[in-house]
Amino acid sequence: MTAISARRTSSAAASRGGGVLPWLAVPALVAFAVFALIPLIGVLLLSFTSWDTLGEIQLTGFESWRQVLTDPGLPHALWVTFLIMLLSWAFQTPASILIGVFLAGRQRYRELLAVLYFIPLLLSSAAIAITFKALLDPNFGLGAGLGIDFLTQDWLGEPGLAFGVVIFVVSWQYIPFHSLLYQGGVRQIPRSLYEAAELDGAGRVRMFFSITLPQLKYTIITSSTLMLVGSLTFFDLIFVLTEGGPGDATRALALDMYKRGFQANLMGAACVIGVILVLVGLALAMLLRRIGGRDPYASQLEGA
Amino acid sequence: MESRTPSRRNFLTLSMGLPLGAALAACGTSGPAPSGGGSGGGAAGGSGGGGGKATYWFLQGPPGEAPRTASVDRFNKANPNGQIAITTIQNDAYKTKIKTAIGANQAPTIIWGWGGGGLRSYVQAGQVEDLTSWFGENAAVKDRLFPGAFGAATIDGKIYAMPCETVQPIVLFYNKKVFEKVGAQPPQSYGDILDLVKKFNDAGIAPFSLAGQSRWTNMMWLEFLFDRIGGPEVFQAVFDGEKDAWNNPASIEALTKMQELIKANAFIKGFSSVTADSNADQALLYTGKAAMMLHGSWSYGIQQEQGGDIVSSGGLGWMNFPGVDGGKGDPSNTVGNPGQYLSISSKATPEQKEIAKKFFATGVLDDQEQKDWVETGGVPIVKGSDKLFAGSKDAEFLNFIYGVASNAKVFAQSWDQALSPTAAEVLLDNIAKLFQLSISPQDFATNMNAVIGK
Numbered sequence: 001m002t003a004i005s006a007r008r009t010s011s012a013a014a015s016r017g018g019g020v021l022p023w024l025a026v027p028a029l030v031a032f033a034v035f036a037l038i039p040l041i042g043v044l045l046l047s048f049t050s051w052d053t054l055g056e057i058q059l060t061g062f063e064s065w066r067q068v069l070t071d072p073g074l075p076h077a078l079w080v081t082f083l084i085m086l087l088s089w090a091f092q093t094p095a096s097i098l099i100g101v102f103l104a105g106r107q108r109y110r111e112l113l114a115v116l117y118f119i120p121l122l123l124s125s126a127a128i129a130i131t132f133k134a135l136l137d138p139n140f141g142l143g144a145g146l147g148i149d150f151l152t153q154d155w156l157g158e159p160g161l162a163f164g165v166v167i168f169v170v171s172w173q174y175i176p177f178h179s180l181l182y183q184g185g186v187r188q189i190p191r192s193l194y195e196a197a198e199l200d201g202a203g204r205v206r207m208f209f210s211i212t213l214p215q216l217k218y219t220i221i222t223s224s225t226l227m228l229v230g231s232l233t234f235f236d237l238i239f240v241l242t243e244g245g246p247g248d249a250t251r252a253l254a255l256d257m258y259k260r261g262f263q264a265n266l267m268g269a270a271c272v273i274g275v276i277l278v279l280v281g282l283a284l285a286m287l288l289r290r291i292g293g294r295d296p297y298a299s300q301l302e303g304a
Numbered sequence: 305m306e307s308r309t310p311s312r313r314n315f316l317t318l319s320m321g322l323p324l325g326a327a328l329a330a331c332g333t334s335g336p337a338p339s340g341g342g343s344g345g346g347a348a349g350g351s352g353g354g355g356g357k358a359t360y361w362f363l364q365g366p367p368g369e370a371p372r373t374a375s376v377d378r379f380n381k382a383n384p385n386g387q388i389a390i391t392t393i394q395n396d397a398y399k400t401k402i403k404t405a406i407g408a409n410q411a412p413t414i415i416w417g418w419g420g421g422g423l424r425s426y427v428q429a430g431q432v433e434d435l436t437s438w439f440g441e442n443a444a445v446k447d448r449l450f451p452g453a454f455g456a457a458t459i460d461g462k463i464y465a466m467p468c469e470t471v472q473p474i475v476l477f478y479n480k481k482v483f484e485k486v487g488a489q490p491p492q493s494y495g496d497i498l499d500l501v502k503k504f505n506d507a508g509i510a511p512f513s514l515a516g517q518s519r520w521t522n523m524m525w526l527e528f529l530f531d532r533i534g535g536p537e538v539f540q541a542v543f544d545g546e547k548d549a550w551n552n553p554a555s556i557e558a559l560t561k562m563q564e565l566i567k568a569n570a571f572i573k574g575f576s577s578v579t580a581d582s583n584a585d586q587a588l589l590y591t592g593k594a595a596m597m598l599h600g601s602w603s604y605g606i607q608q609e610q611g612g613d614i615v616s617s618g619g620l621g622w623m624n625f626p627g628v629d630g631g632k633g634d635p636s637n638t639v640g641n642p643g644q645y646l647s648i649s650s651k652a653t654p655e656q657k658e659i660a661k662k663f664f665a666t667g668v669l670d671d672q673e674q675k676d677w678v679e680t681g682g683v684p685i686v687k688g689s690d691k692l693f694a695g696s697k698d699a700e701f702l703n704f705i706y707g708v709a710s711n712a713k714v715f716a717q718s719w720d721q722a723l724s725p726t727a728a729e730v731l732l733d734n735i736a737k738l739f740q741l742s743i744s745p746q747d748f749a750t751n752m753n754a755v756i757g758k
Binding site: 052053054056133134136138139140154155156157158159243245246247248259262263264265266 | 431519584593733
């Protein structure tokens, strides 16, 4: 066996590093096991129990699962999570691409704007939520302060409006990050492609749709994966902004989990939601990889 | 004073800092702890292995920390052989921490809390001592306190906690300057409230300020309407776990009246976006944008601190919620926080329990502690504590609160504290929907019936 693999030139390089390289992955693997796998197993085990965080943990089999799966709150929370995912993606992606392309230019003022745009990313979600909450206060907020009637709405009290506010604030926070990804992506596109297009008489819009967008394909996939999977775990911002309200209009899965576990003291049911959340996240990530093709790192630059 | 509000009410909100990761981690990692931790020691944090010291955890920060610490200091000085070690814990961390500690059999000897549903969950887990016979032997300790304070300490006929500290009923506040401007009189009955709603709306002033996003603020309205229409028995039946208790005709009538008020624009426009944490509801009252507000007695301190001269110029008025014509409830009844509560951990050693009982009998609410509480603007739950109000600049308000608390035929506990955490969460959710008019009174009753006794 060893003789055969040693003779192969390509695997020779791999086996030479084989002594050290796997060990380099150990710290990461240990961290992953301790902070991700073990808690996950704990959550899975707890989902088969009933526990009010005070008394004994009682093994109740599928009782918590039955309780959660028959609760009309679950499909609602799934639907809200899905809507938040979809709408925040639909809002963030075009905006991020446009801002990213704009910021990719080398002009001085654009560099300055890039720094300014980056600021929301540095703020904590709770701080952002509290600030927006104050700005949207119908009596003492922005609308009342500036005397603009349009801004004086029951922003967090009407289900539709509250949902829109959540999407907007989430996007406001994360668009800078995705713009940064696109900015980097655009700067990777070889100038020669644009020069050739210019010689052929293509205009700016044509160049954007025929060169920039296709060349950004993998950046779009990366950024979309981050957005979609990330939106499953939106918690702090929504919790501070609306607490899942009004009623249950913005109660996404992550909020539902927290409320069941730490406010209603139903730790078993909360862990069921936790497991569902993990499954949905995994399914989503796998689906996106499938859509994105088998090899996301293949070159797009042939012939450039 | 302002910080007292969240200290008791907004624990749900205050635990907001917990990120999702921590939620997941806690789900997994704190799971196995209780099974292994049952060594029966009970004395966590600072007992130092001596075993002779009782432990006591309570909330950090003004206004409560200073009076609490001072009373323990005096007790320790007087009892060199039976000391109490204190640990102060920040507001937002306390409720999670105490729950985890009790679940892991690591509770302090003296457990500070709010009584009601939370206490019931400790009792059901067998974590706190039954103090009924102790109070029987020490009748003097019991008799000097407001009798109304014992309701939330009593679970299924047995007393599991010593009431302490101050009483905080819910009061109808009003802005006298706005009333003068419109030429209106404070309401004497529910009918007057309906007339005032029309009058203030015509004058372009919101009749009532309400922080609807905080949900428990809405709940205070229901608490009074239920009591005034059907008497305290209506909610008592829910508390006692009677089947379909929310279907009581008085309950449906109160819920219907509630929605009628909302439809009549009794509350500030956009109230569902107003939050109590930011005191935006208080600001509506002292800026005169709203004429009246139903709120906890701690609101007085907030108005005083933030409301400019509204209190010092005598612009703030207050009264108990008026009666509903034809209703069964006594208009002297009130709701709110009948007190705070001290329980003894059943996992503590016998010596620790003795120290705690001695502290209850001689330390809690001694003369000096009562004076300290009055200075913070609170009314101690001790009969005759009104003698201490003389000379205070807030004497008028303190006397009013003392009167309400000591004259109330029934001092009901706030619903969200009285119910179990599970039922309280469903309650607050349904209240939010009721106030949005997205469910009918009957829907509300049906949804709530489903969690009775849970």
